[in-house]
Amino acid sequence: MLEIENLKVHFPLPSGQTVRAVDGLTLKIAPGETMGLVGESGSGKSTVGKAALRLVDSTSGVIRIGDLDVTKARGRQMRKLRSRAQMVFQDPHSSLNPRMTIRRAVAEGLILNTSLRGKALRDKVAEMLEAMGLPAQFHDRFPHELSGGQKQRVCIARALALDPELLVLDEPTSALDVSVQAQILRVLRSLHEARPELTQLFISHNLAVVRFLCQSVAVMYLGRIVEMGPVDRVFDAPSHPYTKALLSAVPVPEATRRPDRIRLQGDIPSPTALPTGCAFHTRCPIAKKDVCNVQEPPRIELQDGRLVRCHFALGSAPE
């Protein structure tokens, strides 16, 4: 459904340097699948989401949504793209127009892209909002009259109004409290049943949330995917040393502390000066001199269908 091949998104800086936000990323999401895209800030995960919807232009590579080539779409095709792929952002407050009622916010896309008018339009909007648990008394309210969770549900209703095939969610719960986050996660998970055809790309730094919501997961580091596969496999038996470190850094809500912790030293390097070889070698606990700092790791497919970019994914790593 969503296919990205060797995507590069580079941003030139006035200083002459280049930010390599996404640097050779390949991924595929099957129709109806929900894929989590995880990584630290600066890993390029949001840029991937934006490029998939052509909210930023890509430098090279191919992005396809179904049969539509996103990177080449123009004019009428762009219009088509907008109704086939939609996005929900992190901060629901700044993604709603404060001067529009939520009814109007949801109706806008329908007015622009469909012939629905009058009562039919009204009914459709009401149906969308009610499906998100917002009954009629809310529909004429303005965003400032709603709570954060309610606003995020409006954003989801608006994104779904045009019946998109692809929904990109960029950290949709990180601005919300735990109990409200749970509410939104339940709404999103109910979409798996309510809209089995909908493909979702769920961008998040919160691994627990990804575990709850996604069937597959792709782990990004400095513009590339280092590990990708079914969520249970990746979480229960991570293969890439970065995935291992990321998972062991997650604060687990239980009283006993986990003994098998791996701690990364230092910070993520700057995407203006990517390390040579494997981009992770500067922080990697198993990096080997003259291998990891020189050669780019190959893309290795494990038996369970997982893809890993590490020289030692098939063993022979120094323990």
Added chain:
Amino acid sequence: MDPLLDIQNLSLVFDTFDGTYHAIDDVSLSLKPGEALGLVGETGCGKSVLTRAAFGLVPSPPARITQGSVKLDGMELLGLSDRALRQVRGRQVAMIFQDPMTYLNPVFKVGTQLVDAIRAQHGGAIDRKAAREIALDMLEKVHLPNPLRQFESYPHELSGGMRQRILIAMALAARPKLLIADEPTTALDVTIQAQILDLMAELVDDMNLSMIMISHDLGVVAQVCSRVAVMYAGKIVEDAPIRDIFDSPLHPYTQGLLGALPHPFRPADDLESIPGNLPDLLDPPPGCRFAGRCTYRRPECTVPISLENVEPGHSVACVLRPGEAATTDSATKDLNHA
């Protein structure tokens, strides 16, 4: 052992144009020397206001402390002059906050700021050279790589994790008895968060520090703290050792918070969401403030309730007693999902 910090029956209101906002209501909390306590709750529950009010950091007006006492090492802090309070803050009590960038001055070098802060902590009684020695020593303690070089850096040249290490060094340079950490890792990435939490756990042990860590994340608190107090709508609803909070939470709100939390290593069929919204604190309900959202609600919940000790070290403000909740547990789950 006498408590290091002893807050008794503290209430604080904000006078607003819409009326009196009851932000903190009759809160008691005490901390033993060397103890690390997590103060947990959702946005607006009063966790930051409580710790700030205790050390005179909430401007009055609009805030007004209507009752209570705050004792640090036996000394009453409420009613102290600004000058006297300033002696307490920085020397006996230090604080670090969520966004380290906001607390560093962007136009001065990190070293200069550290030296100035340390000299102020000593009331100007030491010279710059001695302060520099202390600063470098502290930077080593917080494992900042390359301390001499960072000394000459400006805050914008450092990463978020490094800035937070510098603020921790600055806060602890005076060897305070108590550290208040207000969401110290919320702005950081998960791998950096893990580094900072390790550091804080280490410092609590090594420096015999007492700490209150404010967080909305029970997972974060579990990494460092041995005890947790859960706040809801300006009240502490449960106060217990960390193990009890996870294994046998008694207050329905604590149970709800835990049920709402996805677990990274346990696939879950569903999460609980707590129905309803926070009560209006301009006109709070007379009894339990959670009653309006509680699935175990009873008629007696409208009567004011305070924290009661039900097991050693475990207090809860709820009419339910251990065991009672469990019997109706499945019924509630159904209700929640309906």
